[in-house]
Amino acid sequence: IVISTRVRLARNVRGFAFLSRAEAETRRDIADTVSAAVRRAPLLRDFVHIDVEQLDELDRALLVERHLISRQHAEGAGARRLAFDPTEAAAIMINEEDHLRIQVMRSGLQVEEAWRQIDAIDDALEEHLDYEFHPQFGYLTACPTNVGTGIRVSVMLHLPALRLTNELEKVGQAARDMKLAVRGLHGEGTEALGDFFQVSNQITLGRSEVELIDDFRTSVIPRIVEYELAAREALLRTRPLALDDKIWRAVGALRSARLMSSNEAMQYLSHVRMGLHTGRLSVVDLQTLNELFLQIQPAHLQKLHGERLSGEQRSIERAAFIRTRLSSN
The missing domain is CATH 3.30.590.10 (Glutamine synthetase/guanido kinase, catalytic domain)
Structure with missing residues (x-):
């Protein structure tokens, strides 16, 4: 937390x-x-x-x-x-x-x-x-x-x-x-x-x-x-299916999307991170997840790519980069 x-x-x-x-x-x-x-x-x-x-x-x-x-x-x-x-x-x-x-x-x-x-x-x-x-x-x-x-x-x-x-x-x-x-x-x-x-x-x-x-x-x-811990416990106790759905939808989007904005990626990664810490998910390691939070930011993404990118190009490259990083998990 x-x-x-x-x-x-x-x-x-x-x-x-x-x-x-x-x-x-x-x-x-x-x-x-x-x-x-x-x-x-x-x-x-x-x-x-x-x-x-x-x-x-x-x-x-x-x-x-x-x-x-x-x-x-x-x-x-x-x-x-x-x-x-x-x-x-x-x-x-x-x-x-x-x-x-x-x-x-x-x-x-x-x-x-x-x-x-x-x-x-x-x-x-x-x-x-x-x-x-x-x-x-x-x-x-x-x-x-x-x-x-x-x-x-x-x-x-x-x-x-x-x-x-x-x-x-x-x-x-x-x-x-x-x-x-x-x-x-x-x-x-x-x-x-x-x-x-x-x-x-x-x-x-x-x-x-x-x-x-x-x-x-x-x-x-x-x-x-x-x-925050009380809220997580409440979700696990009263809405476990809804919580799992939120987490696994995020995993699916991150592994499949072809276009992804910074805000969208951050939100999906947030849900996956919560899944790891609540024990509802184990298919992604925490180190990879923490690295992605930084690497998908606009400037880092362009540095990794080696050139300046338009907004749409960043969305394409971000989605591809996330898919590649998660494919090894």
């Missing part, structure tokens, strides 16, 4: 204007300053550096699909950089909304582990950068909701049973009660493709990082997981 954990820190460098007021030359100076700090930090010496401004649209989209940069960073203007470790578990967006957006991602619910890693990266950078910090308000950021600790904790969950039982409002209500946001697969402003949802905090001022992380670990996520 819990797919991954992401912890992000927003930081700005003292002496430079916020990006909303920064001229092109200032943006480049910020990018150069932060990139130099990353290179000087021993902890970050293995990080890969990419000039996002120089990438074409397809390569930027690929980085978005891999959750290394945001759509805002991909679609922005002026000097923009990315530094990430070879495992892609940690990344630093330079000149996104703030001067730095540091993020660490872990599989499953590993909030404390992600926090420890990102805290170490933040300390390593602060040895070479002077952050904008106010003694009363904390770290100063472009968006007021990030002022304070500057931390954003996001957990990705797969909630197909709650959607099938029309009980997603339980997640929304729980989120509102705890002052959280529920977003789609790629974060703010995106839809929940394949029944994947991101749950994240909205406010950082007035709460410590440890308090927030403890809430996610012991209260927020366990509560949502409990709702």
Whole structure:
């Protein structure tokens, strides 16, 4: 149910204007300053550096699909950089909304582990950068909701049973009660493709990082997981035939379709994934399924094919690629 954990820190460098007021030359100076700090930090010496401004649209989209940069960073203007470790578990967006957006991602619910890693990266950078910090308000950021600790904790969950039982409002209500946001697969402003949802905090001022992380670990996520498990049990108990039909129709479509959109494929893969986790299906292995969720995305599909494709061509290639991958299962 819990797919991954992401912890992000927003930081700005003292002496430079916020990006909303920064001229092109200032943006480049910020990018150069932060990139130099990353290179000087021993902890970050293995990080890969990419000039996002120089990438074409397809390569930027690929980085978005891999959750290394945001759509805002991909679609922005002026000097923009990315530094990430070879495992892609940690990344630093330079000149996104703030001067730095540091993020660490872990599989499953590993909030404390992600926090420890990102805290170490933040300390390593602060040895070479002077952050904008106010003694009363904390770290100063472009968006007021990030002022304070500057931390954003996001957990990705797969909630197909709650959607099938029309009980997603339980997640929304729980989120509102705890002052959280529920977003789609790629974060703010995106839809929940394949029944994947991101749950994240909205406010950082007035709460410590440890308090927030403890809430996610012991209260927020366990509560949502409990709702999803209850919905799955209800489906198995009261509608097993309907559940099996949904799962096996998805298998049939994935193995037979000649045209398939991203949204359609994500939904079918979601149903198959639920079938695996409820024990109703065993003809597809989980690793293949998890790889397909990423490989069928538009940019990845075009990279695998070796050329740009129109929407219809992508639908054809996506269906063929899925059929080939599933034929070995």
